[in-house]
Amino acid sequence: MPDARKKPLAGIRVTDFTWAIAGPYATTMLSYFGAEVIKIESRRRLDITRTVVHPITKKFPDPDESPAHIDFNHNKYAVTLNIQHPAARDIAKRMAQVSDVVVENFRPGVLARLGLDYKVLATLRPDLIMLSTSTMGQTGPKSGIVGYAPLFAAESGLGEMTGYPDRPPGQVRLTVDAMSALSNTFTIMAALHYRASTGKGQYIDESSTEVVSALLGDSLLDYTANGRVQTRSVNRDENGAPHNCYRCAGQDRWISIVVHTDEEWKALRETMGEPAWAAEPRFATTAGRRAYEAELDKHIEAWTVQFDAYDLMHRLQEAGVAAVPSFSSEDLFTDPHLIERGLAHVLEQPKLGALIIQSPPWKLAATPPTIDRHAPLLGEHNPYVMKELLGMSDLDVKRLEEQGVFT
C-alpha cells in the first residue's frame, strides 16, 4: 500500500467519466500523487483503448489485456455503469457527491442531456471541481465536432508546422492527446489549490486543439505581430547551423547536432578532423552556414554516416558539441542513463503477469509519485464502490444488477 503520509493528494477522490487518452491519462497522473481515481465505464461501449488491435497478435484483445488501456489507466479503480439507465445516473450522482473532482469527455452537451452536468452536480457537491475536455471546447461554432488526435493536431496548426516543406504536413498522433492530458492535470491541480485556499470549487472547459495551439505560441505571434505565416522546416532554426538530424551507421540511425556558437563550430570541425570544406570562409559564420545549409548538411552527413550514433554522441559531447541520437524505443529502454533513472516500472497485471510501463516522469524527493495498482479489470471495483463507498447492501447491488445497471 502507498504511504498516505507521503502523498500530496491523499484523500482526494476523482470520478472519471472519460475514455481514450486526454482524460484517462490526466486522472492517472493525479493518481500518481495519491488521488483515488474511479473510472466509470460501460460494457455497452468499451473505452477504445480496451479494444484497439493488439500490436503483436493483430487480434482484438480481451478488454482486460489491452496494452493501450493498461498504459493509460493503471493505478485506478473501475466500475461499470449503463448510464442510459436512470438508476445508473443516480449512482453517478452519488459518486460525484463523494468526489472532489469529476472529469468527463463526452461530446459537448451529452452530459447535460443525461442530467449530470456541472450545474446539477454542483448543487449536490458545491465545492466540486469539474473538468470537461473536448476536441474544440464546450463553446463556439465548432464545439460539436468529431475528431481524434490527428484531427486536432491538424486543426491546431501543429500538422502544418511538422515535416518537410516540399511534402504534405506531418500527421501527429498520440502525443497531442498526452499534451492535452498534461494540461488537464495541471488545471485540475490549480483548481485544487484554489479550493484549498477558498473552499470554492469550479468548472473548467478545456479544448485539446487550444492546448496544442498554445504550444505553437511563438509561431502564432509571428503572424499576429508580423503577418508572417511560418511553416514546417524539417529540423532547422534560423538561429543556428548545423541544426538537423544526420544519418549514422546502421539502418535508420540518426543523430541530432546543433551548433549555435563559434566555439561549438570550432569543436565540431576539430572532431571531424578539420576537413578542407569546413575551413571555407562561407562556412565561418552562422549566417554563412545558414545560406549554404543544404551543402553543409551533406558534408556533415558524409562524416556522421561512418559512425555509430552512440559513439558519436560521446565523442561530440566530450568536445562540447550538442549531439544526441534520435532515440528509438529500443534505445530508450536499454539506455544506461534511463536505466539508472528508473524509466521502466514493472507492473503486476492480473491475467498477464509482470509487464513494463513507464515510471511517473517527475522525481519529487520527499513525495515521490508512485504506481501502486494495476490497470483495473472491467467492473473490478463495483463491489468496493457500491458497498463500501456508497453504502449499498448486497441486496441493493443484486437488485440493480438484475436491472442491467452495471453493464
Add this chain to the structure above:
Amino acid sequence: MAEQALAGIRVLDLCQMVAGPYCAKLLGDLGAEVTKIEPPGSGDMARQRAPFVGDQPHPDRSLLFLYVNTSKKGITLDVSKPGGMKLLELLAKDTDILLHDYQPAQAAAVGLQYERFRAVNPALVMVALTPFGSTGPYKDFKAYPLNTFHAGGEGYLTPAGAQYLDRPPVRVGKYVGEYSAGLSATIAILGALYWQRITGQGQFVDVSKQEALISLNPIELNRYPNHNMVASRASRVTSYGGIMPCKDGYVELSLYEDHEWEALVKLMGEPAWTREEKYKDRPARVANGLELNRRIAEWSSQQSKADIVPRGQALGCPIGPYNTTKEVCDSEQMRARGFFKELSHPVAGTFAYPTAAYHFSHTPWQAQGPAPLLGEHNDEVYGKRLGLSQKALDSLREDNVI
C-alpha cells in the same frame, strides 16, 4: 479583477529560453507572483532569438521571449558573482517555488544547491528542469531544444511513413518539446506545492525534459520492452484515410468506425466505386488501403477544405483542416472562445497573444502583464520587497551583480 487560482504563490524563475520560462508563465497566468531572474547585460538567451517584431533584432522584440514571459516581474542578478547568491537566498526566504534550469555541474559551480536553500527556507520547493535530469550519466550533456526533442522518442517516429526513410526524422512543431516539458513540470510543481500546503515542508524536484517527452507516447514506446517491437516511421501506417490533398491545402480524415466511412461516402456523393466488393467492410478497406486512398485523394484534390470540412462534419465524418498559423489566428472558433487577446508592450507594441486552452468558471485566465524589460522591476523587488537602500542598490549595480 476576478480571483486567480494561484494567487498568493510566489515563484522565482531562474530559467532561460523556452521550457522553464513557459512553465513559470503558466503559473503566472493563473495568478502566481512570478519574478524572472536574468543575467545582467544580455539577459535570457531567448531575447536574442529571431524572429523579432518587425524583424528588428532587439532584446525586447523577440517573439519567443515575449510569448513565454507574460505575467512576470523582471529583475537582473548574476548568481555567479559574490553577493549574487546571497541575494538569491534573500529572495528565496519568502518564496514558494524556485525554478531553475541549471544542469548539475553548472548548478554546483555557482552553488545553486537545494541544501543551501532549505537552510534558508524549509518550505521552499526547488525545481530543476533540465534536459536529462539531475542524476545519471547524461546529466551534464549539452542539449539544445532540437537535441532534447530527439532524445524523447517521438522524433524518431516523425513524420509517419516508410516513404520518408531516406530523409532525416524531424521534430514535431518548432519548440513543442520544450513547451510540453514546461507544461509537464507544472504538475510536479503543483504536487509539491500541495504537500507544502499540508505539511509546511518543501522539497527538491528533479524534472528531466527527456522523461517528460517519453511519457507523451507510452503506446508506441512501451511496446519495445513488452513485445520486442521497435516503432519507426515505417511502422506508423495509416491503413486508409489520413492526410488528403485539397485545392487549398490538406485535410485529415480519421476513419476508424464503419459509420465514419459511410459518412465519407455520402460526402463524396456516393460514387459507384465505393460500393465495390473490395471496400465492403473495414478489413477489406484496410487490405486495399493504398488504392482506396488514391481514389479518395482523386476526389479530395478537386475540393476545397473550406467546403468539405463543414459538410463532412455535419454528416458525422471525422474530417478536419490542416490549418496554417494564419488560419488558426483567423479561425471563428478561436475568436468565439476568445483564445487570442491583445497585450501592449512598451517596446514591442500591441498584438494578439494566445491565451489559454482552459476556461475556469471562477478564476479566469488573465495575463498580469506583458514580458518584462531587462531589470524592469529591480527597484520594486530589491527595494520594496527586500528593503535594500538606494545606496546598496547602486553598489550592486556598479559591481554588475544586478
